[in-house]
Amino acid sequence: MTRKLSLLAAAVIGLAAVSANAADAAKTWKSKCASCHGVDGKGATDMGKKMKIGDYSTAAWQAAAKDDEMTKAILEGVKREKDGVKQEMDGFAAKGVDAALAGELVKHIRGLKK
Numbered sequence: 001m002t003r004k005l006s007l008l009a010a011a012v013i014g015l016a017a018v019s020a021n022a023a024d025a026a027k028t029w030k031s032k033c034a035s036c037h038g039v040d041g042k043g044a045t046d047m048g049k050k051m052k053i054g055d056y057s058t059a060a061w062q063a064a065a066k067d068d069e070m071t072k073a074i075l076e077g078v079k080r081e082k083d084g085v086k087q088e089m090d091g092f093a094a095k096g097v098d099a100a101l102a103g104e105l106v107k108h109i110r111g112l113k114k
């Protein structure tokens, strides 16, 4: 391999290590999010029912959701009350989710629409 080519290879490998992709998002959704939101995003889990988490697979939820608000919620968390129920989600910026991965997670959630 020429020096130029190996430099290019190193750059590509470096990039792959820092920028998140769809597969990372799917993996993260399963490991860090599905316990509350469900793999299908319907929120039909024990935690989801307890906190009245919305069904993210519906057209109505998807239409109301804004990408920037979703990103902010993922990174900084959610703390609010709905119908007398406390809805709380920790911010994931402190748990290994960076802005790029948060962006991929938003795309993943968009893909949960039925």
Ligand code: HEC
Pocket (backbone or CB within 6 Å): 028, 029, 032, 033, 034, 035, 036, 037, 047, 051, 052, 053, 054, 055, 065, 066, 069, 070, 071, 073, 074, 078, 087, 088, 089, 090, 092, 097, 105, 109
């Ligand atoms: C401890 C349970 C829990 C976990 C784990 C969790 N969430 Fe949440 N999440 C909630 C609750 C509660 C809400 C607020 C209620 C709702 O939106 O229905 C919420 C809201 C959201 C929202 C909507 C914010 C808005 O704009 O209203 C997004 C997007 C979201 N979560 C993504 C994620 C992602 C991505 C992960 C994993 C990295 C995750 N959540 C993990 C409980 C959780």
